[in-house]
Amino acid sequence: MLVLKDVHARYGAITALRGISIEVQEGELVALLGVNGAGKSTTLATIAGVLRPWQGEIQFQGKSILGKTPEQIARLGIALVPEGREIFPSLTVEENLRLGAFIRKDRTEYRRNLDEVFGLFPVLKERLQQPGGTLSGGEQQQLAIARALMSTPRLLMLDEPSLGLAPALVDQIFDLIVRLHQRGVTILLVEQNADRSLEIVDRAYVLNTGLIESQGTPDQLRTHTDIEGIYMGDKHRANT
Amino acid sequence: MINLEFIINTLSLGSLYAMLALGLVIVYGILRLVNFAYGELIMIGGYTLYLLTGFTPLPWLFVAFLAVIVSMLTSLATELVAFRPVREKSLTAMLITSFAVSTLLQNAALLIISPRARAVTLPQIFQKSVLIAGTDVPWRNILTILTSIFMLALLTLLLKRTVLGIALRAAADNFRMTRMLGVPANTVISSAFAISGIMAGIVSIFWIGRSASVTPTLGAPPLLVAFVATVIGGMRSLTGAVVGGFVYAIIISLLGIFLPPDLLEFREAFMFVFVIIILLFRPEGLIRSKTSVERVG
Amino acid sequence: MNLADRLKSFSTPLTLATGVLLVAVLTELLGISLLVRIVTVMFVSMILVLGLQLFMGNSGILSFAHIGFMGIGAYTSVLFSMTPTAKELSNANLYPFLIPIHLPFLPSVLMGALLATFVAAVISYPLMRLSDAAAVITTFALLVIIHVVLVHWDRVTNGPRTLFGVDYYTTLWTSVVFCVITIFAVYLFKESRVGLRLRATRDDAYAAASIGINMVMMRWIAFIASAFIAGVGGALWAHFITSFSPYSFYLTETFVVLAMLVIGGPYSVSGAVVGALIVTAAREILRAIENYVNILQVFPQGFFGFTEVILAIVLILILVFRPSGILGSREISWPRFVRKQKATGDLDQPSAGVQGGSHV
Numbered sequence: 003m004l005v006l007k008d009v010h011a012r013y014g015a016i017t018a019l020r021g022i023s024i025e026v027q028e029g030e031l032v033a034l035l036g037v038n039g040a041g042k043s044t045t046l047a048t049i050a051g052v053l054r055p056w057q058g059e060i061q062f063q064g065k066s067i068l069g070k071t072p073e074q075i076a077r078l079g080i081a082l083v084p085e086g087r088e089i090f091p092s093l094t095v096e097e098n099l100r101l102g103a104f105i106r107k108d109r110t111e112y113r114r115n116l117d118e119v120f121g122l123f124p125v126l127k128e129r130l131q132q133p134g135g136t137l138s139g140g141e142q143q144q145l146a147i148a149r150a151l152m153s154t155p156r157l158l159m160l161d162e163p164s165l166g167l168a169p170a171l172v173d174q175i176f177d178l179i180v181r182l183h184q185r186g187v188t189i190l191l192v193e194q195n196a197d198r199s200l201e202i203v204d205r206a207y208v209l210n211t212g213l214i215e216s217q218g219t220p221d222q223l224r225t226h227t228d229i230e231g232i233y234m235g236d237k238h239r240a241n242t
Numbered sequence: 243m244i245n246l247e248f249i250i251n252t253l254s255l256g257s258l259y260a261m262l263a264l265g266l267v268i269v270y271g272i273l274r275l276v277n278f279a280y281g282e283l284i285m286i287g288g289y290t291l292y293l294l295t296g297f298t299p300l301p302w303l304f305v306a307f308l309a310v311i312v313s314m315l316t317s318l319a320t321e322l323v324a325f326r327p328v329r330e331k332s333l334t335a336m337l338i339t340s341f342a343v344s345t346l347l348q349n350a351a352l353l354i355i356s357p358r359a360r361a362v363t364l365p366q367i368f369q370k371s372v373l374i375a376g377t378d379v380p381w382r383n384i385l386t387i388l389t390s391i392f393m394l395a396l397l398t399l400l401l402k403r404t405v406l407g408i409a410l411r412a413a414a415d416n417f418r419m420t421r422m423l424g425v426p427a428n429t430v431i432s433s434a435f436a437i438s439g440i441m442a443g444i445v446s447i448f449w450i451g452r453s454a455s456v457t458p459t460l461g462a463p464p465l466l467v468a469f470v471a472t473v474i475g476g477m478r479s480l481t482g483a484v485v486g487g488f489v490y491a492i493i494i495s496l497l498g499i500f501l502p503p504d505l506l507e508f509r510e511a512f513m514f515v516f517v518i519i520i521l522l523f524r525p526e527g528l529i530r531s532k533t534s535v536e537r538v539g
Numbered sequence: 540m541n542l543a544d545r546l547k548s549f550s551t552p553l554t555l556a557t558g559v560l561l562v563a564v565l566t567e568l569l570g571i572s573l574l575v576r577i578v579t580v581m582f583v584s585m586i587l588v589l590g591l592q593l594f595m596g597n598s599g600i601l602s603f604a605h606i607g608f609m610g611i612g613a614y615t616s617v618l619f620s621m622t623p624t625a626k627e628l629s630n631a632n633l634y635p636f637l638i639p640i641h642l643p644f645l646p647s648v649l650m651g652a653l654l655a656t657f658v659a660a661v662i663s664y665p666l667m668r669l670s671d672a673a674a675v676i677t678t679f680a681l682l683v684i685i686h687v688v689l690v691h692w693d694r695v696t697n698g699p700r701t702l703f704g705v706d707y708y709t710t711l712w713t714s715v716v717f718c719v720i721t722i723f724a725v726y727l728f729k730e731s732r733v734g735l736r737l738r739a740t741r742d743d744a745y746a747a748a749s750i751g752i753n754m755v756m757m758r759w760i761a762f763i764a765s766a767f768i769a770g771v772g773g774a775l776w777a778h779f780i781t782s783f784s785p786y787s788f789y790l791t792e793t794f795v796v797l798a799m800l801v802i803g804g805p806y807s808v809s810g811a812v813v814g815a816l817i818v819t820a821a822r823e824i825l826r827a828i829e830n831y832v833n834i835l836q837v838f839p840q841g842f843f844g845f846t847e848v849i850l851a852i853v854l855i856l857i858l859v860f861r862p863s864g865i866l867g868s869r870e871i872s873w874p875r876f877v878r879k880q881k882a883t884g885d886l887d888q889p890s891a892g893v894q895g896g897s898h899v
Binding site: 050051052071072073076077082084088090091092093097098100101102104105149153 | 411419423
């Protein structure tokens with residue numbers, strides 16, 4: 003469904019991605035792992051159209067999406083829940099969700115998605131008319147994901163959904179991701195929490211300074227890659 | 243003397259300034275652009291009034307309507323031709339562009355019409371007043387207040403009940419995220435400029451209504467008022483703009499009464515000193531908004 | 540460093556100064572008085588643009604207050620340089636204590652620059668914290684305040700009326716010498732520690748702060764240095780034109796100086812010089828056309844504003860197609876004619892108007 007071939011991307015003068023190639027099949031739950039600065043968020047930003055790669059190719063459902071604007075990419079069915087959630091603080095929960103459904107004009111679909119979202123996140127129904135800025139961190143995270151779901155995305159990209167959340171909430175979030183996966187939503191997950199991620203994903207890629215260092219199923223990665231070492235730095239890995 | 247006349251005058255002035263500030267903030271909220279060319283939209287509204295009342299037999303109400311349309315179209319044109327190409331560059335580039343557009347429009351008016359002031363025929367009702375509680379209240383003031391109430395209600399309706407309005411508010415919160423939900427950036431920005439133009443057009447009607455003449459530099463004083471009102475009220479919030487407009491009107495009217503005669507001409511300077519002071523202590527303005535302006539250093 | 544190396548590091552200002560001097564010599568030789576006038580004004584404009592470049596180019600902040608300081612410099616210097624009799628004749632309302640003050644030309648210029656600097660120093664320190672829109676509005680507010688004060692404080696400035704009777708001191712060579720000095724001064728600032736640090740804050744405020752650069756202080760120093768130069772420029776201009784009013788120091792002047800800077804290239808000293816040159820030339824040509832059309836009476840109401848319209852269009856085109864100006868942040872130097880400068884500036888970085896910058 004989603005294919006990245008040899009993608010290079012830059013932030014100003016800093017080269018963030020130095021040749022990333024990944025694949026996500028329909029219905030899969032794939033993770034991008036790696037430390038801060040490895041290029042995980044940059045990869046998502048590039049797919050979402052926020053950054054334009056200067057080399058490489060990105061294809062979604064067989065067609066190239068390279069150089070498309072974020073609006074166009076959203077309309078193709080790719081939804082990004084960014085790091086830091088980025089819900090609209092001065093809009094109510096309902097308005098946030100309404101905007102999430104912007105690209106879907108069908109009222110029935112809208113109601114259906116809304117009910118589904120209320121089912122997954124009952125707290126949002128409670129706080130429906132409250133401004134997004136008054137919600138707690140965990141609730142905002144739920145709102146951000148719910149907002150993305152309102153567009154019935156073909157590909158859902160989650161950037162560090164568990165960041166800054168209390169452990170109980172982290173569990174909830176991972177449960178949620180599993181549930182969505184079971185419903186057939188294709189998910190690309192960026193996470194620093196490698197262990198938890200490997201418990202739930204189909205496959206994962208490990209990024210390091212803009213390159214893919216290793217990839218495979220969770221079992222493959224656990225046996226052949228020093229996950230810990232990636233987070234501790236090269237020195238540690240040299241010792242094992 | 244603070245009597246009924248003073249109160250109604252100040253209310254009327256405040257209503258005018260509130261609409262003025264709204265037109266500026268609606269663009270600023272989304273693009274962070276302080277549109278120097280905003281004053282010129284008012285000037286163009288004024289010249290439309292002049293040309294249509296002076297050279298056509300059209301009824302005044304219709305002329306006023308057309309003036310608003312022309313201001314709106316001019317605003318859209320400036321966005322399309324000047325601001326859109328520079329948008330991807332940087333904020334500073336946009337600011338300089340807006341200053342250039344302002345100079346362009348001013349001098350275009352100079353070139354095409356005349357550097358001299360032109361008299362505008364005002365409708366009869368602007369000359370009349372009505373007796374309320376023993377005071378002569380000019381109809382013009384009442385109309386200003388009523389119009390602003392109407393426009394504010396209309397704008398609130400737009401922003402709260404339509405998808406476009408929600409998108410505009412979202413864009414003011416977080417423009418990039420709005421795009422990532424599929425909302426077209428150009429539509430949002432053009433809508434903001436259109437609203438800005440409409441506000442400018444309406445303000446021009448009542449601004450001309452007080453002076454009955456138009457010059458190429460007509461745009462400068464209202465621009466300054468809009469700046470100050472916006473800063474007072476908080477640059478990001480529409481409510482703030484309205485509050486700022488009223489606060490400005492109140493302060494300047496009070497200054498008019500209480501300043502000694504020889505300092506009276508420095509009123510504007512005082513207002514601007516006030517602006518600077520506010521910005522120093524509260525860069526985000528008097529009204530707390532959900533997100534604050536960045537301060538470095 | 541031996542002499543050759545020394546010269547090389549100064550190759551930009553030397554080249555620019557040589558170019559400027561050549562223009563002056565040529566003008567003198569040609570002996571056309573109109574050309575002498577145009578070129579003299581050009582050099583004074585160049586000084587103003589250089590002053591603006593010092594602040595804007597290095598700090599990345601758009602300042603509208605510059606011409607306000609020009610006005611302060613003009614009026615102050617004139618109050619010192621005019622003879623008591625001339626002062627009494629030109630302003631009936633003048634404060635009595637201002638009448639007997641009389642200084643020669645150069646000290647008067649200095650006084651003008653100093654007062655401009657003083658005002659800038661006092662008002663601006665707290666402003667240097669602000670960013671983007673707040674800074675722009677505040678400097679614009681400053682311009683307006685200065686303008687209002689100049690227009691209404693008629694006991695000092697003769698109010699909105701023209702102030703007559705200033706002695707003519709700014710000859711072609713006076714303006715050239717000042718211009719050359721300014722070129723070196725601005726270049727030295729750029730390459731000084733303050734300049735370097737300031738540019739670091741321009742490119743990345745947080746990174747600069749993290750290595751201990753006091754951004755507020757650096758900006759402040761640049762601002763007052765720029766105000767000093769504006770004051771000098773104002774004083775020179777006042778003693779060239781010999782009669783002026785507060786309206787000479789407002790929006791049109793601000794626009795012209797800004798246009799010169801942006802068209803030439805705001806990130807380099809050479810840009811300021813080239814911009815002043817090109818825009819002066821363009822303006823003269825356009826004004827000639829304007830006058831010609833007026834003489835022919837093609838339009839009954841007069842043909843005014845044409846110059847500014849064209850200039851504004853050119854400025855917008857430059858911002859759209861070449862935001863770093865004609866020189867594109869490069870400095871002119873000799874022997875290799877154009878030497879590439881490293882960092883591009885704020886004008887063509889990805890927009891902060893697209894919210895959130897480039898961080899995802």
